Amino acid sequence: MENTQVNILLVEDRPENLLALEAVLTSPQYRLIKANSGIEALKWVLKEEFAVILMDVQMPLLNGFETVKMIREREKSKDIPIIFITALSQTVENVLYGYSVGAIDYIIKPFDPIVLKCKVDGFISMYTQKKIILEQKNLIASRTKELERVYTELKKKEAMSRAIGETSIDSIVFFSEDGTILSLNPTVKKMLGYSDGELVGKKVDLLFDLSISDIPTKANVETTAIRKDKTTFPIELHIADTEVEHEKIFVCTIRDITERKHYFEMLESLVKERTLELSETNRNLHNEIEEKKATMKQLYESEEKYRQLVENSPEAIIVRAVSSENISFINDTGVKLLKANSKEELVGRSMFEIVHPSDQEKARKVYKQLSRGETILPYEEKLVCVNGDVIDVQIKIIPFVYEGKASLHIVIRDMTEVKRNEEFIQQSEKLNVVGELAAGIAHEIRNPLTSLKGFTQLLEYKYSTDSDYVNIMIQEIDRINTIVSELLLLAKPGHDDFREVSLDQLIQNVTTLMSAQANLHGITLQPKMDPNLNSVMIKGVENKIKQVFINIIKNAIEASGAGGSIVIETMRVCDHIVISFTDTGVGIPKSILQNIGKPFFTTKATGTGLGIMVSKSIIESHDGEWNIRSKEGEGTTVEVKLPILKDL
Incomplete structure (x- = not known):
């Protein structure tokens, strides 16, 4: 293979990022071609052959995913290795989508220039090897074509032989009056497993499950054939006789009826099966008729019971005459709903006395x-209870006759809990909007971070210096990146990420991980796990839950002084498990406890206020609950409640 430059296509809409990629990958062996849009990249792919393509995801007009799909649709470019470089979210869904459209690798901005160069070098090496293999493949192809020609000739001969065998005449046996076999055609030998010369001169009853005296003349008969290996199969015999020089000769044609027998047996089985089905259907119909009769009888007998059930319905029911506004009947549920002491407090009153003035x-x-x-x-409307409370209800009105008068059957359903749920859903939607906004902000911040960190690391790599400025710059860039990562965590994980997680193992890993930091501050971690819950499995994203537990313990360490302790306990509540973290710290004042978990609210000098909010969002995405109890000067307890998947 000639020693020529290998083409690499760099696709990025930001000139500064293209410049950073060019600085990292410049080499005498590489020819770097730059494109600042997906459309320009497609033009280059039509003109040139590339060993590898580095593709940004977020670009105007045509984004990276769409560009890669179009590249993969072209025969010339469908196998080019493509590496996505993106500042977008790191969730598994985005990464898997990148791979699904044809990416070979997925690198998140800001990237390490050394790692990127090593990956590109690896793909270049594979490209070179592929070229060598292609040359060898062409050589093998020419040899293969010659072998295929020889193979085709063999297949023709095989087909001709098979055709001769399939068009053979029926099996025929000639035997004398005493049953001695005189001659036979080759098909008989093939059918029964004998070789040439083994049957001539032997008795014909060696072949059939019939004695010579039982063999009829001029008739068709079904019997069983016997092979040389003593196995049997059903046959049909067509027998005729003739005389040759005063000697009676029998001619017997043999037909294998194994398949026909099989069809008859299958048909008989189907008939039996269908007969059983019809019998079962008949029994079911009979049972259904009897059940309907019993149901009609029960309906007739339960008419009075049904009236009682209406009067004691779990929903509030009010009856009033059409011609009057006074309430004539209310059930016990209605009395409780309107917070009255008895029915007498409401019967006789006008309906409009309990309707809120606004309605x-x-x-x-x-x-x-x-x-x-x-x-x-x-x-829906609002009602005023006897004690003055206002409740939201749903009203359904049905005209009917009550005590001989045209009346209205008013069914009242308490909507208080439904309203609360609607408010909760609205709040959840607001949090989703915050998550989407956070992802957008993170993308816009990470793009300039890519250039800043890349050039800073490149300066340190190419021009090493004793100055601390470069390290300080990288540390500050990493801090910005950390804050951006916390913003991205506001997006809830998809259900495709959820797996079975051993809670006991997860807590052990977190305890081991945080012990060193706790010891550094003179604080003791005290796991008090219920041994009966060691095999509990939950469903979730292990790293997300681990992040929540680490964040809780980290906050507890920062709130506790030297000599303090953090107790970690587990407890089962119905089909949930509660994990509590109790510290001996300074506690949280009651005045600010209600603000804990709100976006950007923090009591730390260097905090972002996102930690607890992210943790709470993660627990809620796992159908769990989050609760904080604290008393100033005595410490804080954080409880995480998660549904149990199963006990091993």
Whole structure:
């Protein structure tokens, strides 16, 4: 293979990032071609052959994923190794999507220039080897073509031989009156497993499960053939006789009916099976008729019970006459809903006395519509309880006859809990918006970080110096990157990331990891695990839960003084497991406890206020609960409640 330069395509919409990539990869063996958009990259792929492509994900007009899809659709470029370089989220979904569209590798900005150069060198080496292998492949192809020609000739001869065998005449046996075999055709020998000369002169009953005296003449008969190895199979015999020079000769044609027998047996089995199905269907119909009769009887007998159930319905029910506003009946559930002491407090009162003033006009409009015979769908309004409390309810009104009078059957459903759930969903949607906003901000911050960190590391790599400035710059860039990473963690993990996790093993790993830091501050970690819960498995993202536990212990260490302790306990509550972390620190004042977990609220001089918010978001994404109890001067307890997947 000639020693020529190898083409590498760099695709990046930011000139400073292209310059950084060029500085890292410059080499006499490489020809670096730069493209500042996906469209320009596609043009270069049509003109040149590339050993590897470095592709940015976020680009205007045509992003990296779409560009790679189009490259992979072209025969010329479908096998080029492509490395994604991105400042976007590091979630498994994005990485897997990158691989699914055709990426070979996935590098997150800011990247290490040494690692990037080593990876590119590796792909160049594979490209060179591929060229050598291609030359060898062409040589092998020419040899293979010659072998295929010879193989084709052999296949033709094989097909001709098989055709002769398949078009053979029926098996025929000639035997004398005493049953001695006189001659036979080759098919008989093949059918029964004998070789030439083994059957002539032997008795014909050697071949059939019939004695000579039982063999009919001029007839068809079914019997069993006997092979040389004593195995048997069903056959049909067609026998005729003739005389040759006053000697009776029998001609017997043999037909293998194994397949026909199989079809008959299968048909018989199907008939039996269908008969059983019809019998079962008949029994089921009979049972269904009997069940319907029993059901009708039960419905008739339970009519009175049904009336009682209506009166004791779990939903509040009010009855009022169409011609009057006074309440004529209310069930016990309605009394409890409206917080009255007895039915007497409500029966006789006007319905409009319990309707909130803001909904009075709506209620009167509904009753007018009912009086005109219009259908009213369930609607919501506010009611005023006897004690003055205001509740949100859903009203469903059904016209019916009560005690001989046209009345309204009013079903009231308490919507208080539903309203709370709606508020919770709205809050969750706000957090999702925050997560999306955080991901966008992180992307915009990481792009300039790529150039800053890349050039800084390149300066240190090419021009080593004793100055501390470079290290300080890299440390500060890493701190910015850490904050960006915390912002990205606000996005909840996808369900595809969830796996079975051993909670006992996870807590042991976290305790081992944090022991050194605790000892450094003179603090003791005291795991008090319930031995009955050692085999508990939960479903989740192990690294995310581990991050939550590390964050809790880290906060506890910072809040505790030398000589303090942190107790880690586990406890089962129904189908959940509760993990509690209790420290002996200074505690959290009641005035700020309610603000803990809000975005960017922190009591630390250098904190971001995202740690607890991220941890709480992770636990909620695992269908868990988060609770903090604290008393100033006595310490803090953080409880994490997670659903149990199974016990081993």
